[in-house]
Amino acid sequence: MMKLPGMHSWLLLLLLLLLLAGGAQAVDSPRQPAVEPALTLAGHADGPSLVVQGVLDPDIMQTLLSAFHRRHPTMTIRYIDVSGRPNRVPDKSLQDFQPDLVLSSAMPWQYLHANNGNAMSLGAQTLPTDWPDASRWRNELVGLTAEPLVIVYRREYARRFGIPRSHTALLRQLRQHRDALQGRVVTYDPARSDTGFTYLAEDARQSPQIWSLVAALGEAHTSLTDSTSDMLEGLISGRYLIGYNLIGSYASRAARRHSELKVQRPADYALVMQRLALIPTGAPHPGNARLLLQFLTGRKGQQLIARQTPLGALHPAVATTGDMHTTAGITRFIRPGPGLLALVDPLKRRSLLARWQQAFDADSRTDSGSDPTTSEDSTAP
Amino acid sequence: MTLAVATTTSLYRRLLGLMALAMTLLGALLLLQANHSAHQGANRAYDRLLDAASRVLVEQVSWQAGQLRFDVPASALEMLAPGGDERVFYTLVDADGEPISGNVELPPLPADTSASLPGDRDDRFHATTVQWHGMILRLGARQARLAGWQRHDRFSIRVAHTMEARNALAGQLLQGSMLRLGGMALLMLALVTGAVGMALAPLRRLRQALRQRNPDDLSPIALPVPRELRELVGALNDLLARQRRLKAHQQRFIGDASHQLRTPLAGLSSRAELALRSREPEQWHSALVAMQRSATNAARLAGQLLSMSRLQSPDAPTEREAIELRALARASVRQALDRYPGSEIDLGVEACDAPVTVHGSRWQLEEALANLIDNAMHHARHRVTVRVTAQPSRLTVEDDGPGIPSEQRHEVLKPFHGARHSGSGLGLAIVAGICEAHDGQLELHDSEPPPGLSATMRLGAAAESRETAS
Incomplete structure (x- = not known):
C-alpha cells in the first residue's frame, strides 16, 4: 500500500512531543543551548518558585519579570531561554527545570499542546473579563502580546525604488528592479524556521497572490534565514536592502537604534502574531504562573509591555494608544484556533513547502538557499 | 375518635396529591425523553458538520508525482470546532489502519457502530461517541479511495471533537422543552384543581344539607347524588x-x-x-x-x-362475670320467701348435681329470675318450682296456676300487654329482653302436668361457650 516511512516517523516524533509539554519552541534567534536559566531573580530561599520558559530575549524578559518580582519579592523566578533549540525534539537538558509557564511565538505548536490536552486551566480570575476573544482559547491559551509582521528597509531602498507600502508595492518593486536587488532581499526560510513557515501559511490563507511574491523573491535570489535577528543584522550591516516578514517588536527596537532602518507595516493587510502562554499539565507551581499571567494581562503589565518593551500590548484599554487599532481594518490577527493544526501536519507541511519551493525556484535552478529537507520535493516537475 | 381523625384526611387534598404525584412521574418521564431527544438532535446537527469536514479533508488527499499529498485545509479544521472552544483531532490512516498523518492517533470506530447519518445513503461516514484519554469525543470516520489515474488505494479519515457545542445545543433544546413542560404542568395543575373541586361538589352539597338539617328532622335525605x-x-x-x-x-x-x-x-x-x-x-x-x-x-x-x-339504654353497664346458676336460683328463692311472708305456696329449687356456670350480667339474671318468680307466685295455686338444668343452661320457673293459652304467649312478651292482670305487664317483657341480651330466649310452655305455666330462660350459646372454655 502506501509506502510512507517518512510520514510515520514524523507522527511518532509528534506523539513523543505531546508527552512533553514544554518541548515546542520557535526559532527566533540562534543561540547556544542554555542549560542554565538565562535569568534568575532570587527571592527567599524557602519562598515560592516560578520557572518560565520562552523564546524572548532575556533583556525584554528582565523588564517584565523584574516588575513582577517587585510585587512578589519572596518568589524565586527563573527564566529558561530556549531560543534556537530544535523545536520538535525533546531536550533532555531542560529536564532539570520543569516550566510552570511556557511562552512562545510558535503559535501552531502552542495550540497543538493545548488542543491535545497538555495545558492546565488558566484559572477563573486570571484574565481580565474584557480580554479580547481573539487572544484566548478555552481559558488554556492566552495571547500576551500583539506583534505585527513588518517590512524593514534601508533608507536608500526607498530613495532608489520607492516605499514598499504594501504587498502589492513590494511585488511591483521586486519585479521592476529584479537585477538591482539580486541577493539584497532577505526573508524567513519556511523550511528551516517554524515561525517562517507559519507566516508563509498565513500569507497563503490571505491570498493566493503570495505565490507571485514568492516567485518574485525567488527571482531576486532572496537570502533565506531562520531568525529576525539575522535579518536585522544583515540590514544594519548593509548586506540587505529590504527584509520581508520580520517580527515587528525586534524591528522597531533595531530601527530606534539605527536610523538608516525604516519599518513599514503593509497597508493592504498586516499579519499580527501573538505570543501564546500556557501552563503545562506537569507544572509544579501553576498558582505562581497564574499570578504572573494575571500581572502580564492586567493594566499595569500591559502598560509595561507597551511602553518599556518593543512588544505590542493587547489589553483593550492600553492597546488603543498604539498603532494597532488605527489600522484595525487591515490587521489580521493570527488567532489561536484549530486552523493552526494544519500547520503542524507533516503532510501539509511537505505539500506547502513543495509549493513554495516550486514558486521560489520557478526562474532558476541554481538557487543557493534551497534546503536539503526539501530537495526531494524539488525533483518533482 | 382521634384515630379516625388521624386517618381520615381531606379527600380533596388526597385527590390533588395523587394527581400531582402522577403528574410528577409523568413529567420526569417526559424530561428524560426530552433530554434524550435533545442530545440526539444535537448529535444529528453536529454529525453533519463532522461529515462535511471529513469530506473536505478527503478531497485534499491525492497522489501526485509519486507522492502522497495531503493539503490539510485550515477551514476544515475550523469547521470541526463549531463553538471555537472544542478540542479538535484528525487522523489520516491507510487501508491497514496505520496512521499516516494527523495531530493525534485517533482510535478506529468501535465495531458495532454501523448507524450512518439518518437520511443519508452514503454509508462511508459513521460517527459515534467514545471516551479517549479521559475525554469524551464524538468520533467520525470516512472511508475513501485515492482519486487519480495512478493509484486507487483505500484510506480513511478520522475526525473528532469534544462535546462543548453539542452539549450547549442540547442544553438549549432541553431548556426549551423544560419551559414548555413547566407551562403545561402549571396549566394542568390549574385544570386538575378545578376538576377535583367540581367532582367533589356533590359531597359538599351533602355536607351542607346535613349541617343545615333540623335536629328533630329524621326524614330521609332526598338529594340527587352521584x-x-x-x-x-x-x-x-x-x-x-x-x-x-x-x-x-x-x-x-x-x-x-x-x-x-x-x-x-x-x-x-x-x-x-x-x-x-x-x-x-x-x-x-x-x-x-x-x-x-x-x-x-x-x-x-x-x-x-x-x-x-x-x-x-345503650349506656347500661354490661359487666359480665361467671355466675353459678344453682347458687343464683337459691339466693333468688330465699329473697322471694322474704318478699312473701306467710304465703301458703310451696316455693322450691330443683337443681342438677354439677355446678352450672354461665357468663353473664349478675344483676340482669337476678332481676329476670325475680320477675319470673314474682309472676309465678301471683298465679300459682299451691306450688312454684325453680329448676336449674345444664346443657343447655336453663333456668325454668314452673307454677300450677291457670297458665297462658298458647295463642297469647307471643303477646305477653310485649310490654304493657295487659292481658294477664294484676301485674304491671312489664315483667315478662323484661325477662325476654334479658334473655336476648344473653344471646338466649324466653320460652313459655304448659307445666307438666297442666294446668300451669313453665317459663324457661334458655341462655345463649355464647354465654355458655365462654363457660366451657374457661
Whole structure:
C-alpha cells in the first residue's frame, strides 16, 4: 500500500512531543543551548518558585519579570531561554527545570499542546473579563502580546525604488528592479524556521497572490534565514536592502537604534502574531504562573509591555494608544484556533513547502538557499 | 375518635396529591425523553458538520508525482470546532489502519457502530461517541479511495471533537422543552384543581344539607347524588329510619308507662278521698291497707320501668362475670320467701348435681329470675318450682296456676300487654329482653302436668361457650 516511512516517523516524533509539554519552541534567534536559566531573580530561599520558559530575549524578559518580582519579592523566578533549540525534539537538558509557564511565538505548536490536552486551566480570575476573544482559547491559551509582521528597509531602498507600502508595492518593486536587488532581499526560510513557515501559511490563507511574491523573491535570489535577528543584522550591516516578514517588536527596537532602518507595516493587510502562554499539565507551581499571567494581562503589565518593551500590548484599554487599532481594518490577527493544526501536519507541511519551493525556484535552478529537507520535493516537475 | 381523625384526611387534598404525584412521574418521564431527544438532535446537527469536514479533508488527499499529498485545509479544521472552544483531532490512516498523518492517533470506530447519518445513503461516514484519554469525543470516520489515474488505494479519515457545542445545543433544546413542560404542568395543575373541586361538589352539597338539617328532622335525605355517594346516602337513610322507629317506640313506651302509673296513683287518690269522708277508724284502716297495696304496686311498676330503661339504654353497664346458676336460683328463692311472708305456696329449687356456670350480667339474671318468680307466685295455686338444668343452661320457673293459652304467649312478651292482670305487664317483657341480651330466649310452655305455666330462660350459646372454655 502506501509506502510512507517518512510520514510515520514524523507522527511518532509528534506523539513523543505531546508527552512533553514544554518541548515546542520557535526559532527566533540562534543561540547556544542554555542549560542554565538565562535569568534568575532570587527571592527567599524557602519562598515560592516560578520557572518560565520562552523564546524572548532575556533583556525584554528582565523588564517584565523584574516588575513582577517587585510585587512578589519572596518568589524565586527563573527564566529558561530556549531560543534556537530544535523545536520538535525533546531536550533532555531542560529536564532539570520543569516550566510552570511556557511562552512562545510558535503559535501552531502552542495550540497543538493545548488542543491535545497538555495545558492546565488558566484559572477563573486570571484574565481580565474584557480580554479580547481573539487572544484566548478555552481559558488554556492566552495571547500576551500583539506583534505585527513588518517590512524593514534601508533608507536608500526607498530613495532608489520607492516605499514598499504594501504587498502589492513590494511585488511591483521586486519585479521592476529584479537585477538591482539580486541577493539584497532577505526573508524567513519556511523550511528551516517554524515561525517562517507559519507566516508563509498565513500569507497563503490571505491570498493566493503570495505565490507571485514568492516567485518574485525567488527571482531576486532572496537570502533565506531562520531568525529576525539575522535579518536585522544583515540590514544594519548593509548586506540587505529590504527584509520581508520580520517580527515587528525586534524591528522597531533595531530601527530606534539605527536610523538608516525604516519599518513599514503593509497597508493592504498586516499579519499580527501573538505570543501564546500556557501552563503545562506537569507544572509544579501553576498558582505562581497564574499570578504572573494575571500581572502580564492586567493594566499595569500591559502598560509595561507597551511602553518599556518593543512588544505590542493587547489589553483593550492600553492597546488603543498604539498603532494597532488605527489600522484595525487591515490587521489580521493570527488567532489561536484549530486552523493552526494544519500547520503542524507533516503532510501539509511537505505539500506547502513543495509549493513554495516550486514558486521560489520557478526562474532558476541554481538557487543557493534551497534546503536539503526539501530537495526531494524539488525533483518533482 | 382521634384515630379516625388521624386517618381520615381531606379527600380533596388526597385527590390533588395523587394527581400531582402522577403528574410528577409523568413529567420526569417526559424530561428524560426530552433530554434524550435533545442530545440526539444535537448529535444529528453536529454529525453533519463532522461529515462535511471529513469530506473536505478527503478531497485534499491525492497522489501526485509519486507522492502522497495531503493539503490539510485550515477551514476544515475550523469547521470541526463549531463553538471555537472544542478540542479538535484528525487522523489520516491507510487501508491497514496505520496512521499516516494527523495531530493525534485517533482510535478506529468501535465495531458495532454501523448507524450512518439518518437520511443519508452514503454509508462511508459513521460517527459515534467514545471516551479517549479521559475525554469524551464524538468520533467520525470516512472511508475513501485515492482519486487519480495512478493509484486507487483505500484510506480513511478520522475526525473528532469534544462535546462543548453539542452539549450547549442540547442544553438549549432541553431548556426549551423544560419551559414548555413547566407551562403545561402549571396549566394542568390549574385544570386538575378545578376538576377535583367540581367532582367533589356533590359531597359538599351533602355536607351542607346535613349541617343545615333540623335536629328533630329524621326524614330521609332526598338529594340527587352521584352513584358513588348513593350507597352512603342509603346507609344514612337506613340509620334515619331506625332512629324514627326507635323514637316512635320510645314515645309509645313513655305513653304506656305514664298510663300504667296513673292507674294506681288515681286509685290511691280516690281511696284517700273516700277515707277522708268517713269518720270511722275501721274505714281508715282498710283504706290505708288498700293504699299500701296500691303504693307497693306503683313502686314495683316504677322499679320495673327503671329495669326496662336500664336494659334498653345503650349506656347500661354490661359487666359480665361467671355466675353459678344453682347458687343464683337459691339466693333468688330465699329473697322471694322474704318478699312473701306467710304465703301458703310451696316455693322450691330443683337443681342438677354439677355446678352450672354461665357468663353473664349478675344483676340482669337476678332481676329476670325475680320477675319470673314474682309472676309465678301471683298465679300459682299451691306450688312454684325453680329448676336449674345444664346443657343447655336453663333456668325454668314452673307454677300450677291457670297458665297462658298458647295463642297469647307471643303477646305477653310485649310490654304493657295487659292481658294477664294484676301485674304491671312489664315483667315478662323484661325477662325476654334479658334473655336476648344473653344471646338466649324466653320460652313459655304448659307445666307438666297442666294446668300451669313453665317459663324457661334458655341462655345463649355464647354465654355458655365462654363457660366451657374457661
